[in-house]
Amino acid sequence: MGPLLGDGPLSGAAAALGVGLLVGLERERRKGEGPERQAAGIRSFTVAAMLGALAQGLSQALAAPGLLLLGGAMVGALAVAAYWRSAARDPGLTTELALCATYLIGLLCMSAPAWGAGAGALLALLLAARGRLHHFATRVLTEHELHDGLLLAALALVAVPLLPAGPQAVLGGADVRRLAALVLLILLLQAVGHVALRLFGARAGLPLSGFFSGFVSSTATIASMGSRSRHGDVPLAAAQAGALASTIATWLQALMILAAIAPALARQLWPAALVGALVALTMTAWLALRIPRGAGQASEAGSVLRVREAAAVALMIGAATLLLHGAGRWLGQDGVVAGAALAGAADAHAAIAAVGGLSSGGLAMPTAIWGVWAALLSNSAVRAVAAWTSGGAGFGGRVALGLAAQLAAAALALVLR
Incomplete structure (x- = not known):
């Protein structure tokens, strides 16, 4: 993965975009349809990953580390709002935590694109394997x-x-x-x-x-x-x-x-x-x-x-x-x-x-x-x-x-x- 992804800002932004699309695609398939659907899908996760990449890039360019905290606070607030909206029918926190993790992976992509891309792929795999993991934990193990x-x-x-x-x-x-x-x-x-x-x-x-x-x-x-x-x-x-x-x-x-x-x-x-x-x-x-x-x-x-x-x-x-x-x-x-x-x-x-x-x-x-x-x-x-x-x-x-x-x-x- 290292030779494919360099360490420049463009490579980091591309890795963050790919992670957001990958994780968001998995969540989009599970969010459902209609008024009862979950709040975050492919666009939300892509924006969260890009927000992390932008916060990291701008904080380095402007020497303003507060941008990282501001971006994290924004994503965290959106995750809390999404959970508050869906808690009655789905008490789980998977989507909300995945949204916060996607933001952090976006940060990582700007400094280590290969590691960020790998973390994003692992997160998407973990989310997609929900049924198998549940079956293993409750039926097999x-x-x-x-x-x-x-x-x-x-x-x-x-x-x-x-x-x-x-x-x-x-x-x-x-x-x-x-x-x-x-x-x-x-x-x-x-x-x-x-x-x-x-x-x-x-x-x-x-x-x-x-x-x-x-x-x-x-x-x-x-x-x-x-x-x-x-x-x-x-x-x-x-x-x-x-x-x-x-x-x-x-x-x-x-x-x-x-x-x-x-x-x-x-x-x-x-x-x-x-x-x-x-x-x-x-x-x-x-x-x-x-x-x-x-x-x-x-x-x-x-x-x-x-x-x-x-x-x-x-x-x-x-x-x-x-x-x-x-x-x-x-x-x-x-x-x-x-x-x-x-x-x-x-x-x-x-x-x-x-x-x-x-x-x-x-x-x-x-x-x-x-x-x-x-x-x-x-x-x-x-x-x-x-x-x-x-x-x-x-x-x-x-x-x-x-x-x-x-x-x-x-x-x-x-x-x-």
Whole structure:
């Protein structure tokens, strides 16, 4: 949008005119006809947007900021009058607020045409989607889903930002904000899985959700799937398919990281990574085909989020990381392999990226390969424990077996290369 709209006054005025016409056209279709029609339509909204543009332009040219307040007061008075006239038959404030917003967008267009045009398009879209939004809020969204959405928003916007960042000496060097962010991530993945389940059902929804969530955190995805399985929200095979689908992303993302950072190391490991991903894909498809069609639709009763399980997994990962780092300090810096194993317990891709960087800097290829394998092995162990912790023996056993099969097949491919 930026290249199409410059920053001059003509561009700003054109953007304001377009916004007024766009929003006004939407309101014109809803204002009705006859003496009972609403007060503001396409002409009123266009004039309001142009009034904002003129007020901004003249205030800058004449150094008279009072014009902005005068224009706003005029539009506000007209909005109040329009509401007073129609309050008996339509107590809503949408049109009146949209009129004031259009004036402010007209102001914005003069200083940032692209931002103003985008805000105007978003306002028009919001107004046009009234029926769909009303249906979603009253018919589709359940009371528990609304509660859980508000909980996620509170955690993301209030709780996590307020926690102290960085290692805390009182807690043995643990990063409280990172652990809280991991809890938030697990809860978000639970919500993603719930949405996918409602849209596509268990057979396709959970594997798709697991695959894409695996690019963020396979450990968190496995924990989320295990929790859903333990509480009976989805069939066991569906949760296992979603968990193993996340491991496909682990192999592919590791290969992409190495291809970007250490191409020589990637050429050594790409057969193993692809074989590991293929084994994970095969097991995921096999489990998905075992799910009856229409089974495991998301329940509208009960909470979507499992906060207790998410916190337990985050604490487990934090404790494992602290113990491994303590062991590393006690053993000393014995090499890249030990360091990769320690880092891989918390995040396999970060450890693989570090090994790849060292490989590009002159690290011996055999040592680099062993470093990548150490990261994958330690991370797979943590994922297996997370599966057992969140989903129990039935869920964790098959996930652990799948992880072991992937590693064994990938190791065989590397040996035979």
